[in-house]
Amino acid sequence: xxIVDFSVLLxxxxxxxxxxIESSVNLDSAHWGFMYVQALDLKRGLIPYQETFTIxxxxxxxxxxxxxxxxxERMISIGIATGIFYSLSxxxxxxxxxxxxxxxxxxxxxxxxxxxxxxxxxPWSNYYSYTxxxxxxxxxxxxxxxxxxxxxxxxxxxxxLLCRYSSVQATLLPFLLFLVYETLLKRDSKKANLxxxxxxxxxxxxxxxxxxxFLIYHGVLNDFFxxxxxxxxxxxxxVTVLTFIPILFNSIITSGGENALGDNxxxxxxxxxxxFFWNLVTLLYFLFQQLFLKKILTKDEVxxxxxxxxxxxxxxxxxxxxxxxxxxxxxxxxxxxxIYSIVKILPRLDRKIKIVMLLPLIxxxxxxxxxxxxxxxxxxxxxxxxxxxxxxxxxxxxxxxxRGKILSKKYYQFYQEIFNEISKFDxxxxxxxxxLDSVAMAINNLPKVQMxxxxxxxxxxxxxxxAKRIQEVINAKKAVIxxxxxxxxxxxxxxxxxxxxxxxxxxxxxxxxxxxxxPEKT
Numbered sequence: 463x464x465i466v467d468f469s470v471l472l473x474x475x476x477x478x479x480x481x482x483i484e485s486s487v488n489l490d491s492a493h494w495g496f497m498y499v500q501a502l503d504l505k506r507g508l509i510p511y512q513e514t515f516t517i518x519x520x521x522x523x524x525x526x527x528x529x530x531x532x533x534x535e536r537m538i539s540i541g542i543a544t545g546i547f548y549s550l551s552x553x554x555x556x557x558x559x560x561x562x563x564x565x566x567x568x569x570x571x572x573x574x575x576x577x578x579x580x581x582x583x584x585p586w587s588n589y590y591s592y593t594x595x596x597x598x599x600x601x602x603x604x605x606x607x608x609x610x611x612x613x614x615x616x617x618x619x620x621x622x623l624l625c626r627y628s629s630v631q632a633t634l635l636p637f638l639l640f641l642v643y644e645t646l647l648k649r650d651s652k653k654a655n656l657x658x659x660x661x662x663x664x665x666x667x668x669x670x671x672x673x674x675x676f677l678i679y680h681g682v683l684n685d686f687f688x689x690x691x692x693x694x695x696x697x698x699x700x701v702t703v704l705t706f707i708p709i710l711f712n713s714i715i716t717s718g719g720e721n722a723l724g725d726n727x728x729x730x731x732x733x734x735x736x737x738f739f740w741n742l743v744t745l746l747y748f749l750f751q752q753l754f755l756k757k758i759l760t761k762d763e764v765x766x767x768x769x770x771x772x773x774x775x776x777x778x779x780x781x782x783x784x785x786x787x788x789x790x791x792x793x794x795x796x797x798x799x800x801i802y803s804i805v806k807i808l809p810r811l812d813r814k815i816k817i818v819m820l821l822p823l824i825x826x827x828x829x830x831x832x833x834x835x836x837x838x839x840x841x842x843x844x845x846x847x848x849x850x851x852x853x854x855x856x857x858x859x860x861x862x863x864x865r866g867k868i869l870s871k872k873y874y875q876f877y878q879e880i881f882n883e884i885s886k887f888d889x890x891x892x893x894x895x896x897x898l899d900s901v902a903m904a905i906n907n908l909p910k911v912q913m914x915x916x917x918x919x920x921x922x923x924x925x926x927x928x929a930k931r932i933q934e935v936i937n938a939k940k941a942v943i944x945x946x947x948x949x950x951x952x953x954x955x956x957x958x959x960x961x962x963x964x965x966x967x968x969x970x971x972x973x974x975x976x977x978x979x980x981p982e983k984t
Contacts, residue, residue: 464565466565466566466568466569467565469569470552470553470556470569470572471553473552473572473573473576474549474550474552474553475549476576476580477545477548477549477552477576477580477581478545478546478548478549480545480580480581480835481541481542481544481545481548481549481581481582482538482541482542482545483581483846483851484541484545484581484582484583484846485537485538485540485541485542485544485545485582485585485867486538486541486866486867486868487846487847487850487851487867487868487869488541488583488844489844489869489870489873489966489967489968490584490844490968490969491899491900491901491902491967491969491970492898492899492900492968492969492970493584493585493586493969494537494540494541494584494585494901495537495899495900495901495903495904495915496898496900496915496916497522497523497526497540497584497585497586498526498537498540498585498863498900498901498904499900499903499904499915500514500515500516500517500523500526500915501523501526501527501529501530501540502527502530502535502904503516503527504516504523504524504527505527505530505531505535509680509682510523510680510682511677511680511682511685511686511689512680512681512682512685513913514913514914515689515913515914515915515916515921516689517689517690517693518586518587518625518626518627518628518693519587519590519591519623519624519625519626519627520624520673521590521621521624521625522587522590522591522625522626525543525547525590525625526539526540526543526544526585528543529542529543534865534866535862535863536862536863536864536865536866536867537863537864537867537901538865538866538867540585541582541585543585544582544584544585544586544589544590545581545582547589547590547593548581548582548589548593548791550593551589551592551593551596551791552572552575552576554593554596554597554600555571555572555575555596555794555795555798556568556569556571556572557600558596558599558600558603558795558798559571559572559798559801561603561762561765562762562765562766562769562798562802563798563801563802563805564805567801567802567805568798570801570823571797571798571800571801573827574797574823574826574827574830575790575794575797577826577827577830577831577834578730578733578786578790578794578797578830578841579730579786579787579790579791579794579841580834580835580841580842582787583787583841583842583843583844584787586787587625587626588626588629588779588787588788588791588792589791590625590626591622591623591625591626591629591633591791592622592791592792593622594618594619594621594622594625595618595619595622595633597618598615598616598617598618598619598622598637599615599772599795601614601615601618602615602637602640602662603765603768607658608658609657609658609661610661612658612659612661612662612665613661613662613664613665614665615662615665616661616662616663616664616665616666616667617665617666617668617669618665619633619634619637619665619666620665620666620667620668620669620670621669623669623670624669624670624673627690628694628779629779629792631775631778632775632776632777632778632779632792633775635775636768636771636772636774636775637662639771640768640771641659641662641663644658644659645659688924692918692920692921692924695920696918696920706781709781710777710778710780710781713780713781713784714734714735714738714777714784715735717731717732717734717735717784718731718784718785718840727840728839728840729826729829729830730786730830730839730840730841731784731785731786731840733826734777734786734789734793736800737773737793737796737797737799737800738773738774738777738793738796740796740799740800740803741769741770741773741774741796741799741800742770742774744766744767744770744799744803745767745770745771745774748763748766748767748770749767762802766799766802769795769796769798769799770796770799772793772795773793773795773796773799774793774796776789776792776793776795776796777789777792777793778792779791779792779793780792785840786839786840786841787841790841804819804820804823807819836848843968844968847870850868850870851868853868855868855869855870855871855874856868856869856870856871856874857869858874860878860881861877861878861881861905862907863901863904863905864877870966872963872966873966873967876960876962876963876966876967877901877902877905879958879960880902880905880958880976880978881905881906883957883958883978884905884906884908884942884978885906887906887908887942887980889908889909890940891908891940891941891942892908892909892910892911892935892940892941892942893906893908893909893910893941893942893944894910894911894912894932894935894936894941894942894943894944895910895912895915895916895917895944896917896943896944896945896946896949897917897944897945897946897970897976898916898917898969898970899944899962899967899970899976900915900916902944902976903915903944908942911928911931911932911935912928912932913925913928936951936954939953939954939981939983940981941954941980941981942978942979942980943977943978943979943980944976944977944978945976945977945979946974946975946976946977947974947975947977948977948979949977949979951979953981953982954979954980954981954982955979955980955981955982956977956978956979957978957979957980958976958977958978959975959976959977959978960975960976961974961975961976962974962975962976
């Protein structure tokens with residue numbers, strides 16, 4: 463191992479360490495609680511799509527449920543697992559860049575990815591899906607392209623899709639286009655290319671077929687489509703088949719526009735505008751060379767062209783919300799394409815022009831390094847606080863899902879009060895959640911009657927049996943009800959009401975409160 467390889471491993475270790483810190487100090491009950499409850503349900507043996515609302519990807523939830531077995535039933539565990547996968551993604555990106563770049567430049571491209579998006583901000587499925595996608599790419603462009611490599615490349619692509627279903631349009635299409643290109647347009651052995659394509663498809667279909675068998679065996683195939691439709695309707699952000707291309711291009715040109723989170727677009731989110739158009743021009747250049755000038759592309763040029771296609775399609779993962787973390791986990795290979803282009807151009811340029819070209823890249827490294835931690839950016843919405851890391855906050859012991867976390871006093875006291883109120887009720891009572899706060903729902907481990915830890919009104923419409931069961935529990939005076947307003951249920955009283963402070967419990971709303979209603983005769 464030389465100094466460059468060691469430096470890449472150091473970057474990966476730093477990313478994982480930072481992800482563990484973020485898992486410990488973040489106060490995001492919405493995203494983290496939602497994924498935690500799904501993982502916990504699977505760990506406890508609930509059947510996906512029948513007894514629990516499993517969204518984004520079954521494989522993500524399964525991996526996170528495994529993390530709860532390995533690291534304990536606490537929210538930090540799913541952050542550890544997600545951090546492992548993201549650090550692996552950084553390492554795999556380096557290995558892929560070595561296919562087209564000299565070692566030092568491959569390291570520089572990897573460093574840019576690290577500085578662009580250093581650590582996880584959510585335990586989201588994008589981080590898992592992208593790791594398997596990179597594994598598929600790495601095997602696809604192995605030195606020896608045989609049917610076994612093509613099979614495993616397809617297999618890992620299938621796993622990527624099972625981590626995040628909604629990535630199918632961004633993930634599957636570029637691979638299919640590449641297979642068509644290899645089979646129809648390349649002039650070498652078409653029989654061998656066709657055989658490779660068939661084995662790739664076989665590998666892809668195995669995990670997908672096993673998942674379909676699971677759905678059919680448990681009789682939840684229809685529920686799978688229903689629940690994914692619910693999530694699609696809840697998060698469509700006005701995107702339709704007719705409007706998604708204009709919305710996407712507007713986001714790319716304006717660095718997010720109305721579809722971006724955060725108040726001020728910065729150089730990180732703007733870099734993906736540059737990445738998009740650079741990769742688009744590079745792809746068009748190679749297509750022109752091959753289709754019109756009849757040039758036979760080198761192996762490296764074919765790989766670069768494939769990277770361009772994967773990068774461009776990756777932007778489809780950010781249609782509904784244009785965010786750095788989504789783009790970093792779908793289109794960051796485009797950074798390697800930019801570095802490749804510069805490496806090819808530099809030898810032809812005068813020394814002064816070389817300096818002018820490299821200066822922006824070096825400058826951006828310093829700019830991003832300067833805002834790596836403790837700064838709010840388009841990559842990190844809620845930066846760490848120095849007082850928190852210095853141990854001046856609360857380390858919970860009583861509330862099990864917070865074990866290992868370092869929380870602000872206000873956040874901890876908020877949930878400690880909720881915990882104390884719900885603790886007055888034994889397991890003969892059921893928790894009913896009409897909010898987006900999954901942490902409040904799971905904090906005391908009361909049995910639940912709802913599939914989802916988030917409240918989606920549409921679930922009660924498509925699952926009338928669940929709605930009936932909830933009503934039966936309420937009528938029997940066996941419900942502990944969490945809501946964001948006083949819902950005035952006959953026979954129930956409010957025992958707790960307190961506003962969510964956005965600074966302490968983000969994503970719950972600036973002007974909403976949490977209410978706990980319980981039977982009057984308690």
